[in-house]
Amino acid sequence: DAMVIQNPRYQVTQFGKPVTLSCSQTLNHNVMYWYQQKSSQAPKLLFHYYDKDFNNEADTPDNFQSRRPNTSFCFLDIRSPGLGDAAMYLCATSRDEGDEQFFGPGTRLTVL
Amino acid sequence: KQEVTQIPAALSVPEGENLVLNCSFTDSAIYNLQWFRQDPGKGLTSLLLIQSSQREQTSGRLNASLDKSSGRSTLYIAASQPGDSATYLCAVKGTYKYIFGTGTRLKVLA
Numbered sequence: 001d002a003m004v005i006q007n008p009r010y011q012v013t014q015f016g017k018p019v020t021l022s023c024s025q026t027l028n029h030n031v032m033y034w035y036q037q038k039s040s041q042a043p044k045l046l047f048h049y050y051d052k053d054f055n056n057e058a059d060t061p062d063n064f065q066s067r068r069p070n071t072s073f074c075f076l077d078i079r080s081p082g083l084g085d086a087a088m089y090l091c092a093t094s095r096d097e098g099d100e101q102f103f104g105p106g107t108r109l110t111v112l
Numbered sequence: 113k114q115e116v117t118q119i120p121a122a123l124s125v126p127e128g129e130n131l132v133l134n135c136s137f138t139d140s141a142i143y144n145l146q147w148f149r150q151d152p153g154k155g156l157t158s159l160l161l162i163q164s165s166q167r168e169q170t171s172g173r174l175n176a177s178l179d180k181s182s183g184r185s186t187l188y189i190a191a192s193q194p195g196d197s198a199t200y201l202c203a204v205k206g207t208y209k210y211i212f213g214t215g216t217r218l219k220v221l222a
Contacts, residue, residue, distance in 0.1 A: 006155075042116070042201065042212035043156070055208075090155055098143045098205055103156040 004025070004104035007092050012110045021076040021107045023091030032074040033098055034066060035090040037106075041092055049074060050097060078109075086111045095097050114139045114206050117214035126221050129192050132183065135185040135202035141204040147176050147187050150199045159187070159200075188215045192220045 005024045013019040023032065029088070031050050035043040047056045047070040049068045065077040076083055115138045125131050135145070144163045148156040159177040160169045162185065168177040175188040185202055199217045203210040 004155075032129065040214070042214045043203075045209050046211075048209070057209075088153075092156075097208060099147060100158055100161045101156075101203075102158060103148075105155040106153075108153065 003018075004091060004093055004102055006089075006104035006107050007108060009105060010110070012109050012112065013078075014112050015082065016080045019078050019081055019109065021078075021089050021091075021109070023074045023076070023104055024072050025091075025093045025102075026072070027095075027102060028071060029092055029093035029095045030071075031094045031099075032068060033092040033094075033101065034074070034076050035092065037088045037090055038086075046076070081109070081111045083111050085109065114128075114142075114204060114211045116202060116204050116211050116213040118200075118202060118216050120216060121214070122217040124219045124221060125192055126135065127192060127194060129220075130188070130190050131192055131218075133187040133189070133200050133218070135187070135204075135213055137183045137185075137204045137211075139206060140180045140183050142180060143207075145176075145178055145185050145194075145205070146203045146210070147174075148201045148203065150201060152199075156201065187219075192218075193222045194220045196220050 007022045033048040034046045037043040048058045068074045087108045090106045092101045094101045117136045146161045147159040162178045173190040199215040201215040203212045
């Protein structure tokens with residue numbers, strides 16, 4: 001089945017220790033998104049790629065970076081995680097901007 | 113700046129009831145609106161997508177309507193079941209990104 005896969009499902013890191021979250025898709029969609037969702041809050045868009053074009057949200061901290069080496073994979077790098085970065089990180093894809101979004105299962109990040 | 117509101121924040125209903133979840137948005141210049149379901153600790157599952165030119169979409173027991181002029185969308189769930197218990201989020205797409213509401217947490221009692 002075509003899908004959006006996120007690894008790992010749970011990630012524990014220490015304060016200040018860099019961490020990378022992974023997302024892959026078999027849908028061959030052009031657009032990949034990273035969202036941050038804190039408990040009982042709405043998902044918040046961090047950035048997205050349209051193909052190789054990177055689009056950063058104005059309020060996304062510099063601590064968050066992303067890479068998309070090919071159509072299928074996209075990575076979220078948190079350079080120096082703080083306690084406030086503990087959240088669920090959701091990856092989503094869409095065929096084109098404005099099309100239906102499909103989400104992965106998310107990665108729950110804990111910062112100790 | 114687009115703001116999306118979902119009221120109520122939580123809702124409990126007995127099994128078998130028909131129910132309506134509400135989504136309001138402040139800027140009517142939207143591209144589309146998407147309804148999602150989220151189970152605890154999980155990702156989002158797409159339920160329905162309504163384009164700005166459409167008035168409603170249906171999938172099984174779900175029906176979503178859109179009234180752009182009043183800035184409202186509703187998700188109608190017919191004959192609710194305990195398996196429908198989840199958080200339901202709406203997301204509105206403006207110029208280039210989706211803005212999400214904080215969701216309605218639904219509990220269907222057996």
